[in-house]
Amino acid sequence: xxxxxxxxxxxxxxxxxxxxxxxxxxxxxxxxxxxxxxxxxxxxxxxxxxxxxxxxxxxxxxxxxxxxxxxxxxxxxxxxxxxxxxxxxxxxxxxxxxxxxxxxxxxxxxxxxxxxxxxxxxxxxxxxxxxxxxxxxxxxxxxxxxxxxxxxxxxxxxxxxxxxxxxxxxxxxxxxxxxxxxxxxxxxxxxxxxxxxxxxxxxxxxxxxxxxxxxxxxxxxxxxxxxxxxxxxxxxxxxxxxxxxxxxxxxxxxxxxxxxxxxxxxxxxxxxxxxxxxxxxxxxxxxxxxxxxxxxxxxxxxxxxxxxxxxxxxxxxxxxxxxxxxxxxxxxxxxxxxxxxxxxxxxxxxxxxxxxxxxxxxxxxxxxxxxxxxxxxxxxxxxxxxxxxxxxxxxxxxxxxxxxxxxxxxxxxxxxxxxxxxxxxxxxxxxxxxxxxxxxxxxxxxxxxxxxxxxxxxxxxxxxxxxxxxxxxxxx
Amino acid sequence: xxxxxxxxxxxxxxxxxxxxxxxxxxxxxxxxxxxxxxxxxxxxxxxxxxxxxxxxxxxxxxxxxxxxxxxxxxxxxxxxxxxxxxxxxxxxxxxxxxxxxxxxxxxxxxxxxxxxxxxxxxxxxxxxxxxxxxxxxxxxxxxxxxxxxxxxxxxxxxxxxxxxxxxxxxxxxxxxxxxxxxxxxxxxxxxxxxxxxxxxxxxxxxxxxxxxxxxxxxxxxxxxxxxxxxxxxxxxxxxxxxxxxxxxxxxxxxxxxxxxxxxxxxxxxxxxxxxxxxxxxxxxxxxxxxxxxxxxxxxxxxxxxxxxxxxxxxxxxxxxxxxxxxxxxxxxxxxxxxxxxxxxxxxxxxxxxxxxxxxxxxxxxxxxxxxxxxxxxxxxxxxxxxxxxxxxxxxxx
Numbered sequence: 001x002x003x004x005x006x007x008x009x010x011x012x013x014x015x016x017x018x019x020x021x022x023x024x025x026x027x028x029x030x031x032x033x034x035x036x037x038x039x040x041x042x043x044x045x046x047x048x049x050x051x052x053x054x055x056x057x058x059x060x061x062x063x064x065x066x067x068x069x070x071x072x073x074x075x076x077x078x079x080x081x082x083x084x085x086x087x088x089x090x091x092x093x094x095x096x097x098x099x100x101x102x103x104x105x106x107x108x109x110x111x112x113x114x115x116x117x118x119x120x121x122x123x124x125x126x127x128x129x130x131x132x133x134x135x136x137x138x139x140x141x142x143x144x145x146x147x148x149x150x151x152x153x154x155x156x157x158x159x160x161x162x163x164x165x166x167x168x169x170x171x172x173x174x175x176x177x178x179x180x181x182x183x184x185x186x187x188x189x190x191x192x193x194x195x196x197x198x199x200x201x202x203x204x205x206x207x208x209x210x211x212x213x214x215x216x217x218x219x220x221x222x223x224x225x226x227x228x229x230x231x232x233x234x235x236x237x238x239x240x241x242x243x244x245x246x247x248x249x250x251x252x253x254x255x256x257x258x259x260x261x262x263x264x265x266x267x268x269x270x271x272x273x274x275x276x277x278x279x280x281x282x283x284x285x286x287x288x289x290x291x292x293x294x295x296x297x298x299x300x301x302x303x304x305x306x307x308x309x310x311x312x313x314x315x316x317x318x319x320x321x322x323x324x325x326x327x328x329x330x331x332x333x334x335x336x337x338x339x340x341x342x343x344x345x346x347x348x349x350x351x352x353x354x355x356x357x358x359x360x361x362x363x364x365x366x367x368x369x370x371x372x373x374x375x376x377x378x379x380x381x382x383x384x385x386x387x388x389x390x391x392x393x394x395x396x397x398x399x400x401x402x403x404x405x406x407x408x409x410x411x412x413x414x415x416x417x418x419x420x421x422x423x424x425x426x427x428x429x430x431x432x433x434x435x436x437x438x439x440x441x442x443x444x445x446x447x448x449x450x451x452x453x454x455x456x457x458x459x460x461x462x463x464x465x466x467x468x469x470x471x472x473x474x475x476x
Numbered sequence: 477x478x479x480x481x482x483x484x485x486x487x488x489x490x491x492x493x494x495x496x497x498x499x500x501x502x503x504x505x506x507x508x509x510x511x512x513x514x515x516x517x518x519x520x521x522x523x524x525x526x527x528x529x530x531x532x533x534x535x536x537x538x539x540x541x542x543x544x545x546x547x548x549x550x551x552x553x554x555x556x557x558x559x560x561x562x563x564x565x566x567x568x569x570x571x572x573x574x575x576x577x578x579x580x581x582x583x584x585x586x587x588x589x590x591x592x593x594x595x596x597x598x599x600x601x602x603x604x605x606x607x608x609x610x611x612x613x614x615x616x617x618x619x620x621x622x623x624x625x626x627x628x629x630x631x632x633x634x635x636x637x638x639x640x641x642x643x644x645x646x647x648x649x650x651x652x653x654x655x656x657x658x659x660x661x662x663x664x665x666x667x668x669x670x671x672x673x674x675x676x677x678x679x680x681x682x683x684x685x686x687x688x689x690x691x692x693x694x695x696x697x698x699x700x701x702x703x704x705x706x707x708x709x710x711x712x713x714x715x716x717x718x719x720x721x722x723x724x725x726x727x728x729x730x731x732x733x734x735x736x737x738x739x740x741x742x743x744x745x746x747x748x749x750x751x752x753x754x755x756x757x758x759x760x761x762x763x764x765x766x767x768x769x770x771x772x773x774x775x776x777x778x779x780x781x782x783x784x785x786x787x788x789x790x791x792x793x794x795x796x797x798x799x800x801x802x803x804x805x806x807x808x809x810x811x812x813x814x815x816x817x818x819x820x821x822x823x824x825x826x827x828x829x830x831x832x833x834x835x836x837x838x839x840x841x842x843x844x845x846x847x848x849x850x851x852x853x854x855x856x857x858x859x860x861x862x863x864x865x866x867x868x869x870x871x872x873x
Binding site for chain 2: 345352357371373404405406428430
């Protein structure tokens with residue numbers, strides 16, 4: 001049996017209230033919220049967080065391939081999947097590949113993985129931008145999703161069939177280097193997508209040998225909002241089969257969105273005792289054509305305990321003022337602290353310390369047990385030399401011993417919240433906090449680690465770990 | 477500790493110190509020339525009479541050439557020294573050892589820093605290329621974690637702690653107001669300290685050392701030669717230094733209420749100088765008050781007050797100019813300013829003035845009959861610190 005072994009979504013902590021846009025700009029906005037990546041997140045770090053959750057929900061994983069799909073890659077030319085793999089501490093023998101650019105790459109990765117033979121970790125992340133007060137800014141969202149695809153009895157949702165309709169027309173486009181998309185007149189795209197979506201849906205059911213009435217869950221995603229809602233109606237399924245598509249809470253997360261909603265649907269069914277094994281789930285994604293996938297849930301889904309469901313992450317979010325959103329997206333340039341900006345990271349130094357920098361791997365003295373963060377050759381207790389074992393700390397929770405707020409230090413979003421953290425089971429590290437308001441800080445607060453981009457200089461991104469308040473469903 | 481010390485082997489016979497200020501009109505070379513000229517004059521020597529030079533600067537220049545060029549020293553042994561904020565005192569330690577070893581008759585330590593050309597606020601470290609995982613916190617933020625930890629451990633509530641820290645700032649400004657070379661020469665009130673904008677944690681602008689340009693210099697000779705140069709030499713009783721391993725940052729046992737490196741350096745210095753009761757044997761102490769909580773904790777690390785009691789002593793005025801043990805009678809880093817490479821030597825300069833009764837009358841301490849003065853200079857951060865401690869005296873024996 002081949003299919004999805006584990007899956008997870010990652011919704012960043014901050015939410016922009018759409019009504020806040022109109023309050024500030026005098027127009028635009030809408031109802032609900034959209035998810036906003038923190039100033040220290042990019043598609044690579046979003047992808048890492050989703051993949052960490054998917055692996056944790058699987059109870060560990062050793063995929064043969066890692067495929068990373070995004071329409072807003074942190075690097076071009078350089079592969080971003082290698083950074084994701086390094087942060088996950090996956091073997092260097094895997095194939096780590098980017099599938100970039102188009103909004104179709106995420107669903108393309110998933111289908112290709114499902115139709116292939118290798119155990120593949122499909123990761124997709126996007127950050128969606130628009131011009132202030134525009135529809136894309138409001139409707140878009142930042143999120144990531146990951147799906148572990150492979151064979152065996154642990155499969156949660158078996159792959160049944162897929163069908164694609166590819167078509168060349170210009171509805172939404174973005175030139176390399178541009179931050180925001182441009183759109184053709186809405187009715188043209190709607191017309192194309194309705195036809196393509198119906199075609200792909202009809203063909204995939206035919207290949208699967210199923211009728212419309214066999215479909216238990218229908219997920220339709222795509223950046224063209226009218227086409228998505230129009231197709232959902234036209235396919236004629238009952239309302240109960242159409243789950244929340246997360247556009248009112250997360251927003252349309254582009255390439256990541258079909259995987260994100262699929263993860264959310266499987267999580268909902270896993271926690272729902274009335275869900276029968278064998279439920280047919282169809283995902284249709286509209287982007288330069290239409291892709292349809294049919295999956296069938298298994299008995300394993302009942303036993304599956306997702307580490308941190310998308311619904312929980314949505315509930316845990318905290319509001320971000322629109323002005324801060326604009327600053328984080330580079331649309332407003334607040335006065336920075338009058339301190340020098342950091343210099344670019346040394347590639348060779350970063351490479352020597354890749355396990356520490358990307359994997360948050362310290363060392364433990366075999367004799368004294370003293371934990372060293374970063375790893376050290378000489379022990380601070382007893383002085384043993386070269387008698388250390390590597391110690392991965394990324395999934396270890398900790399407690400705030402003391403903390404401070406630095407209003408003077410350089411940060412892309414001052415002030416810096418900084419704490420001395422003692423980890424469960426030993427080890428201390430002074431570390432910057434993120435996804436936190438200074439007022440929340442208290443000695444004794446529980447924290448967990450998260451992979452972030454500290455800053456960028458000369459186009460080189462400085463990836464490292466920060467701590468964030470431990471919230472339900474975390475490593476703690 | 478394994479140090480033998482060089483008690484009474486070396487004397488300081490000449491010193492110079494520029495005003496510490498935002499010297500927009502003076503470059504590093506000007507500051508060096510000014511401080512050295514004063515030192516040469518006070519010891520009645522010429523630059524060629526000095527056999528070897530140690531030049532301390534943290535970031536204002538590299539190599540001994542940075543000193544040799546402005547002074548036009550020809551083929552002299554000139555060495556640049558750097559050791560964070562202890563850079564200036566390290567230059568003096570090297571010069572003193574060189575003379576004590578017999579290698580040279582006359583050696584000079586010069587410390588200088590041109591901070592205000594960076595265009596940025598505060599002090600900024602220029603770090604070597606790295607992997608991007610080092611913290612980028614300011615020193616103020618690192619030291620700001622001390623006061624809450626201290627308060628919690630010893631049951632000092634936030635309001636009292638704020639009062640204690642403000643008292644330290646007020647005292648050092650009071651002293652600095654009586655020092656024509658100090659950067660800040662205005663007395664301040666506790667209210668000013670408490671209402672100043674917060675920079676890091678609960679530390680406000682007035683909890684932090686002044687950032688200034690400046691230079692200071694000292695000429696050292698063998699003790700037996702001292703009276704050839706001046707009738708009031710001051711003798712080196714102790715020189716100690718402790719560099720921490722940095723493990724305080726990652727050791728769950730460290731609690732941010734004390735600086736073990738400073739305790740270690742003080743213990744060694746007291747042994748070298750034969751001091752058993754520093755609070756009553758010392759006439760004064762210059763200590764590294766980079767931030768107000770630093771001075772508080774140092775009062776305990778240096779043995780001036782038992783653990784957990786220094787805050788009461790501060791409130792009682794024990795360390796005031798007319799207190800039982802005057803601390804930072806020149807205004808300290810807080811009011812005198814902190815040109816990194818010069819600060820350690822500036823501390824010696826105040827001991828030089830006070831023990832020779834050359835401080836301005838409104839700042840002259842009344843405890844000089846004790847004959848000994850301390851210099852405590854530190855670098856780095858809580859958990860990852862360097863500490864220098866020296867004791868000097870007005871007489872041999």
